[in-house]
Amino acid sequence: MPVPDANGINNGVLISMSGLNQNKMINNNAIVQVGPGQTWNDVYTYASAFNKGVAGGRFSPVGVGGLLLGGGLPYFASQVGWACSTVKAYQVVLADSTIVEATATHNSDLFWALKGGSNNFGIVTRFDMETLDVTELYGGDTLYNTASYPAFLNAITEYVSPGGGSEDVKAAILPNIVVTPSTGLVEGSLVAFYNGDNAAPQALAGFNAVANNFTDDTLYSFLSYTNLTNIPAFAARNFRWLFATTAIKVSKDTVALLDKLYTQPVIQALQNVTGCGTTLALQPITKAQLQAAKDAGGDAIDLDPSMGTFISVLINIDWENAADDATVNRFARKFISNVDAAAKEAGLHIPFTYLNDAQSGQEVFQYYGGGSSLPILKRIQRKYDPKGVFQRLENSGFKLPN
Template sequence: MSPNRPSVYNDAPSMYLRLQRLRFAPLASPLVIEKANTNDTSFGLPGNPKPDPAVAKTCQALQQKYGSKVALKRSQHCETVAAENWSMAAQLSPGCVFEPANKEDVAGGLAIVVKYKTKFAVRGGGHMPVPGASNIDDGVLFSMTNLNKMQLTQNQTVAQLDPGLRWLEVYNWISTFGLGVAGGRFAPVGVSGLLLGGGISFFGSRIGWASNQLANLEVVLANSTIVNANANENPDLFWALKGGSNNFGIVTRFDVKTFPLGQLYGGQSTYESRHLAAIMDAAASYSIVGGGSDDIDSAITPSIQVVPATGAINPLLIGYRVGSENKPAAFANFSRIPTLSTTNGIHETLASALGLTIATGDRNQRQLFMAIGTKAGPDSVRMTNETFWKTLKDMPKLANVQNLTLTMSPQLLSKHFLETARASGGDPMDFEPGNQGVLMNLIGSAWDHEEDDELVYKYSKYFLDTLVKKSKAKGLYYPVVYINDASLSEKPFKTFGKDGSSLKRLKQIRNRYDSQPVFQKLLPGGFKLD
């Protein structure tokens, strides 16, 4: 950090000591927080739905046609598949599970669901923590696990990826060809959800959103026809699917552009809590124009993890740079900070690096994401961190939530990232690059028990609302939401395009391809256009 640069969090050491002494003890004058709307629960579900008599008929019809590809409610296999969502809060109880083996199965299964007007969900990797986004109570769950093929085409310039894949297995496969694709930063993330939500990768400053690297999508429409969507065929649908989530069809294949990828430097580092201020200062310096983010081959994800029950504070950094340069200049401010543990070094492949640093997730906790944008720069990093600590102090009851871990991460979408996204043919997000890009400020929560849902949700909403209020007052507000980091209390599509202009276009495209509309009414989970 430059000796003349003001500290992003000057009193972090003293704050840490105060937190350790307080252990989040009750305040003398506790803050009164508006009660969350529990009619629209912590995660957006309206409670247990009434059983739909059409579900049993639909499941019977599916089983009659597809046999062992269908598992009925209360069967061991149905229960096993239903529990495969990353977040326990998203592990619902479908009336049956349908596991198609190819695109024809998907089309035929969808026709049966539509015939009986039965609600359904579609799951690729199941990483999105929003309940109902990739599972359903008393409906049909399309589990895409058996659609898991990968192949290279067009002289290895395009990788054809099925929707049941997860990114780590894609990276392991494609690295054998000396190639890479833009995909998820974490091992459990699925191909389908990431790409349909835009997708932040480690290559964003060079290629934009991961979805900007799509060459084609194979899609089953509401009427069960199978079409391609690309720059020449159904180009409006192609644009909509690069961030429009599950509102247009069921994608049965993603054709993704490849690029040469060999060695890269980086890994995951953990730090002692006394280095918190230095980590956040380094993140702030990286985010500015003229900082490390100008190196378009580099990317970082800084985070602070807090365990309210113990007061433990764990600064983390995940960062990578393409190439064989050891300790590249882009990471200079981080390299000066002593680590508690690190996997930093030269890695032969991204797959080997992620295999060392990212756990696959045990799926034994409840999860919640919320996120909001602010203008990138040191002032935003400072403001976000101050807001995090203040809101934690305001809610001492969090210490009673069993095994709660809160993670705050100011994720940089650099000016290069957003400019490249626009230059790559565009997408529904269409975030304005501005002078320095955007910080997508994520608050993530993991905890054990359903009875704590409301309190955890209330804290996350309080953090976000406080950050929005402060950022507006300081002129740092940037009203955009990354859909894959959002909760259902947020409305990502209203933030897409200038003044929300993309939403109108998305609805027009939806009406063109799905006039009923099946993917609004019968597929109710996730983020809807209406």
């Protein structure tokens, strides 16, 4: 993950996990034991040889360990919950070098904390994940030009609204507002997903009715679908990169509000930033996903299904020069602040920051469980790391606040 401070150590020791790259099927292929030092493409390639799927990252070049410890948003989310909801056991090296197993019945407090608690408790050296029976998948990438952009936004609203496609647990979307600040070009893009061999799922019909410039939507095998994102662009290290996130409730006005707060302001603020590209991802977190996570035993994130479907908003900016860092970071923070303020005014605010999309300095753990998870996480951290090794010395990522 090429975001500053996400996974690097300044003035400290960096422990490379790349040698922990094992995969092993157990329990009649119902569980795959996954090493953290690999990408999801490695896991998907392995699992597909057994005609199995895994609820991992939506982008194949993403690393295994960080995604799972931050929760993880799989395409199968409405069926299984977070990606971490499918983890049945963790092998963990604690600060005192003890190797322990954490499951729902053994070190169960640590098991709960690792589902969303990030790198605050130890070094996870193996994840045991449930596999999925997957035959075919429908979906792909679609691009919408400026002329189709208003209809694309309407399709998003219809999908996330009550009675819309998001209520079909087999469906998932990743819609993006794509803006090039230097030219003012505004376009839409969509990654569509449907778990099954239905080549015309009703849940996605609203998007398929919008005229597009390009689409490769069709039926795929599990591996061929995940390979759609196994391209260098999703793992590039040749430019500067920023993520920032917030959350907002669904209403008939939500998508239009986000469009208003993003498209023209980002052009005005960043038009002179060299080599700048921006994307606003509107990621539905469905009521079914939250219920599935709870049914799987719960987690430190602990969002209440009664809150219903909402949108996790991700701003993604890349640019070339360090001289523009302050400008880009300032805009991102202002955008998040503006969304939160507008959402509160409209009664749409959701106090949640998805860890894997968060910007340095954003509050994360304070919102877990409506505020109830943080003191529990702190107690668990003190139990398994009483000297605070992973708080003080492993200083990248998001640490539990004092």
